[in-house]
Amino acid sequence: MRKRxxxxxxxxxxIIFPASEFxxxxxxxxxxxxxxxxxxxxxxxTRAHIQGFxxxxxxxxxxxxxxxxxxxxxxxRQVYA
Numbered sequence: 001m002r003k004r005x006x007x008x009x010x011x012x013x014x015i016i017f018p019a020s021e022f023x024x025x026x027x028x029x030x031x032x033x034x035x036x037x038x039x040x041x042x043x044x045x046t047r048a049h050i051q052g053f054x055x056x057x058x059x060x061x062x063x064x065x066x067x068x069x070x071x072x073x074x075x076x077r078q079v080y081a
Contacts, residue, residue, distance in 0.1 A: 007067060008074035016042070016065040030065055033077045 010029045017023065024040030031038045034049045047063035054061045057072045 006071055008070055011065075011067065011070035011074075014067050016070075026070070027065060029077075030070070030073050033073050033080075 008029075010026050012022070012026075016026055027042055027046065028038045028040045030050070031040075031046055034046075034053055036045055036049045039046070042065070050065060050069060051061050051063040053059075053073070054063075054069055059068050059072060
């Protein structure tokens with residue numbers, strides 16, 4: 001799949017539905033930045049963290065790891081890494 005412009009290196013699609021090894025790695029990257037347990041699974045706690053993150057940054061609150069959320073997570077990672 002082609003990377004979308006502005007997409008972080010660890011995110012290569014519009015929305016993550018963890019099914020492949022890459023999806024789990026992307027979810028773990030998001031979990032690491034949001035400081036929640038790094039399971040690689042889109043569990044209830046991860047979705048709650050994503051919703052809070054989306055609300056904090058005025059993104060559409062869905063609880064889904066989508067491209068706009070991934071881009072904002074990467075911006076936060078770059079500032080605090």
